[in-house]
Amino acid sequence: MSDTDRITEDEAVTGAGALRDAEGHISAAFTDAIREAIDAAAADQLKQLMADVAHEADVADLIEALDPEHRPIFIQLLGADFDFTALTELDENVRVQILEELPTETVVEGMRDLDSDDAVYILEDLDAEDRAEILDRLPVLDRAALLRSLDLPEESAGRRMQTDFIAVPAYWSVGQVIDYFRDAKDLPETFYEVFVIDPFYKLLGTLALDKLLRSKRQTRIEQILDSEVRRVAATEDQEEAARLFERYNLVSAPVVDENGRLVGVLTIDDIVDVIQEEAEEDIRALGGVGDEELSDRVPAIIRSRFPWLFFNMFTAFVAASVIGLFDGTIERMVALAVLMPIVASMGGNAGTQAMTVTVRALAAREISRRQAPRVLWREACVGLLNGGMLALMIGTVAGMWFSDLQLGAVIGVALIINMVVAGCFGVLIPLTLDRFKLDPAVASPVFLTTVTDVVGFFAFLGLAAWWFGIGF
Amino acid sequence: MSDTDRITEDEAVTGAGALRDAEGHISAAFTDAIREAIDAAAADQLKQLMADVAHEADVADLIEALDPEHRPIFIQLLGADFDFTALTELDENVRVQILEELPTETVVEGMRDLDSDDAVYILEDLDAEDRAEILDRLPVLDRAALLRSLDLPEESAGRRMQTDFIAVPAYWSVGQVIDYFRDAKDLPETFYEVFVIDPFYKLLGTLALDKLLRSKRQTRIEQILDSEVRRVAATEDQEEAARLFERYNLVSAPVVDENGRLVGVLTIDDIVDVIQEEAEEDIRALGGVGDEELSDRVPAIIRSRFPWLFFNMFTAFVAASVIGLFDGTIERMVALAVLMPIVASMGGNAGTQAMTVTVRALAAREISRRQAPRVLWREACVGLLNGGMLALMIGTVAGMWFSDLQLGAVIGVALIINMVVAGCFGVLIPLTLDRFKLDPAVASPVFLTTVTDVVGFFAFLGLAAWWFGIGF
Known part of the structure; x- marks a missing residue:
């Protein structure tokens, strides 16, 4: 460099x-x-x-x-x-x-x-x-x-927005605009387009600098202005504005007030920061951290992380009470206690995969409720196939470990059940949260863990209790 | 709109x-x-x-x-x-x-x-x-x-890069450049700056269009060009280029070959896509999915997700064998089987938080090895304090649930140990992977789960075996 x-x-x-x-x-x-x-x-x-x-x-x-x-x-x-x-x-x-x-x-x-x-x-x-x-x-x-x-x-x-911008009347000529640039003292530091306004500051259109440079001096601005301008309302969420920039590859966009009057300009450098912040927010939310920064001190970090751990504590107790239902079964067959975390954790991982894809598709507006049945069906198939392959391996190893092929079969079936359920809930939870206008990235992981833990422990321990005829 | x-x-x-x-x-x-x-x-x-x-x-x-x-x-x-x-x-x-x-x-x-x-x-x-x-x-x-x-x-x-760009010699005047724009037929669709080159196509500098418009017709380009140009090598990774755009708020940048000759131009709209892809890649990697898209069919999805599940299977078996060490202890005290997932999962969540922050800090180049000891110390404190508060709550509930306050104390201590270890490894694992030039987002979660599961089960069951004097 x-x-x-x-x-x-x-x-x-x-x-x-x-x-x-x-x-x-x-x-x-x-x-x-x-x-x-x-x-x-x-x-x-x-x-x-x-x-x-x-x-x-x-x-x-x-x-x-x-x-x-x-x-x-x-x-x-x-x-x-x-x-x-x-x-x-x-x-x-x-x-x-x-x-x-x-x-x-x-x-x-x-x-x-x-x-x-x-x-x-x-x-x-x-x-x-x-x-x-x-x-x-x-x-x-x-x-x-x-x-x-x-x-x-x-x-x-x-x-x-930047409130310093260049606006010219439509009846000016290209030459007048260029002369104005050459004489004006307080132009913004950098700019990529000129706005064209009426006497009441209403936005009529924009003019990119390259277009201005390609036109003859005597050309009137109204002949060359671009009136199909993608404008942003000042009160609009910055995320919405960022989406507009991304979708239409904008470099700058005029900002208008509720009366359509030009009040400022948004430029891509500010929007790049917004885009990054948004992606960053999703990563942090999925990882269970608030908006902490690397320079934060211990109390700020604890404020950012404790709430998530607190909610997960309830999830953990729900899972534990499912296991508690089967304490008699475990007492008589301790191998179940050894193997049960496998079923829960594989389900958790499979669910996280489906959830990650869904959360990102929602953020990018790539998924609508109409597609939900198709996506759900696909996830069920993926869960069944991935679950089937893993069930074969895990079931074999578990069966040999405890010299009990029936135990291997039980863990295999429980695994398939949990992975299909995990895939479906990995889609359903974010979609439902989104429907109720809650941030899917923030709340999905807690709900998902609850589902995969409860279903995992229940399917495995319940199936074992029934199969081996051990009451609870 | x-x-x-x-x-x-x-x-x-x-x-x-x-x-x-x-x-x-x-x-x-x-x-x-x-x-x-x-x-x-x-x-x-x-x-x-x-x-x-x-x-x-x-x-x-x-x-x-x-x-x-x-x-x-x-x-x-x-x-x-x-x-x-x-x-x-x-x-x-x-x-x-x-x-x-x-x-x-x-x-x-x-x-x-x-x-x-x-x-x-x-x-x-x-x-x-x-x-x-x-x-x-x-x-x-x-x-x-x-x-x-x-x-x-x-x-x-x-x-x-776009290979269509505008390059002019330094000895031209502003007027000549503008006349060239007005007459040329095959200009690029949009452009924000003009490049200034020598006869061998070596880049001398750039000229933003607004600067061109502000200058008098007779001004020579060499008098107003900006020679402090941040140029990008054609072979450079697109991520590096994106970092340059972000850091310096660029809208476009010249691309040069190994001899410093101008070969193209990168514009912000392409870079916005790169920035998004990079953030997206990290989210997917942390969630355990490859580069699948919403339009992918089942076989492609399975290819994207199975490897991650496969690696996690080994992790799950490692955790299970730790539990297997204590099967005798569990047989005599089944409450341990009920409570043990709580210790492992709280540690997993706390570790994920530390890991998420570290992975992002690495991606943004905000963390260097020099800061590692300070960050590690901070994570240990956070683990101790968050762990302490949760240990108090979880220990109390567990103690009352099984009418055994000593059991409550054991789970509390095990929880604190696991959360401190989880915080430290949440930082150490990504930093180590990064040092060995491996992608921290891809590999960190698997290693971290292994650590928090193993430490969680070992600390809780081992402590209980020792405290209650139950051999394995």
Whole structure:
């Protein structure tokens, strides 16, 4: 990569080496050099070290690699050289810690130069008091735009939008638009399209920059604008907006208020974050963790994980009481106790497979209730066939282990039953939760484990009690 | 959304209603109308129905909603009205099925108008023979570009790149570039930046369109180009490229060959797909499913799921043999058999939580080996505290259930041991796998279950055997 090359060339000057090591992590030598400069309060030295670390993502990774107490000092020493955009790339905990420790004056200064979406992103994590204090000191115009965004629901498209955009009237010519670009001083930093509006700010269409560049100067905007615009309502959920971007491969999209007036623009870089967050949420939910981050401390982690364990405790007791029903049977045939976890765990794994596929299909909107019977039937077949093959192997091994082929047959049949049930419930549970507007990724695993444990233990122990004629 | 509105207005004309229902699924009424047109081989009627379904993503969703045998006929009836780009939005199975059934002539015709990245995407799924047949009939220039991409490793950046791009010499002026845009006939469909090259096609820098538009006509390109370009090597893994896009919020990036010559451009829409695939892969791996799709048939599903179940079978037998060690103990105290799954399953859940967080942190490159001791210590604390709280509850209930407070104490201690071990191994297993360049998402769950089952059963039954003085 070019920037690594460049930093390596500077090595002789700074002595700190490259920002990143071969694996892409921030290098220890570089952070050591930064740390020294901070300890010596040597602002010039720090600025020289940072001169080549231009991108906010690199600055953010570096901040995270520093000790917490060094982070605010780092920002203050850099002064005007520090771009507050880097804060948006930080872990939430780190960001909040820094904002709490920095003097309000420094924060207000830094926020002045931010794009509105970045400013909202930073402000929404602060408590009401700090937020009000910062907003109070910002210029009136900025403040109004920020307040409008902050008034929208959390996780709405309006929270992620940039309120700085370019809008031109339809009667302008291509030449007028280009001249406007050449003369205007306060254009957004980057943009990919121009919006076309009527006098009441109602969106008439968009114009991609490449189309603008291909048209003759005298062409009227109304002749070339694209009126089939996929627009996003400011109050719409950010997930919905992300789905629109994905489906139609958008790079940016206009955001409109309830009257169809243009209020902002969503760009793909914000949407990429949303897409990642959504996938991340599903993985975490299926794994039974809340929205914890790697920088979280022990109490936060416990808050994120305890509820899931607590619910699973009930599941575990339900399963145990099923076993309790058969304590007499187990007492007389202890091999059952040895083998029973096999039936439950294989069912659990098979159910998790069906559930994973269903949860993802729901998230991607690939499955509708109409297809449920077909999917269910397929899962039953898969359960029967996979169960059959495994039953043969497990039954043989179990039968030989305890020199009891009938026991092998019993575990085999129980396994097939549990795997068919597991496959079907792996589909039914997420579909049902989705129907009742509950998040299938969060709640499915607990319900599924309950089913596969109960059915597994009941089928195996019940079948054995009946077959061998051992009462409970 | 505007297009839904538009289609609704047309309802009176077509009688088919909107393409999508309120939930965003393809509407049954619309597919019925399409099906009727196909059955009647009424090309005009079909074209009229499809006149408003312009976007390839909508066309693809519609194709997936049709019966398999209707899909190729649908494409043939639409003829030149069908944009082959829609094929890239289909599920792999559906795409392959359609391509196998369509006459080669139709496929070649359709491929002619495709962007190179879309053509590669379609060709790479075909078997060598079909691929060669299609390539043979394409124009020479297109064929050469496609062959170059197809020669690169699968899942490399070069496979996803578009070979159609705009490159200009550094000595041109802004005015010359704009005039070139206005006159050139075969520009790429959309583009966000212009590349600046030397006479040997070596990349000198890029120029965003907005920057071009803001500059005076007489400005030389070399004065305004951005030379700090993050370029991607054609052979680089697509995941690495995606990480670059994410980190630096890129919209497009130049792809260069081993000599630094510009060979193509990667755009964010392709990268969004890669990002999604990566997250998807981790979810599937953790859930124990291969790369199956919702349209897969039973044999494909079994191939995707059986290996995981097979490995878990060994895990289950290992756990069972641990229980087998204590069969004498269980025979004399059957309550142990009833309670033992609680210890194993709570440990399994706690371990899964730690593992999920670690696997994601590894995927996001948020964790390095240097931090391992700190993370491990934190997981041990979490295990101790969560384990302690649950031990208190579970121990009390178990003690009352079997009127044996000592049994409650034994299960409590065993639970704490298992949860601390589970937390630590939830971190250690993925880190170790990653160190040996194995995919932590694929292999971690099996190893983790083995550990939590073995430790859970061993700690509980062993402790009970020792405490109550019951030999094995």
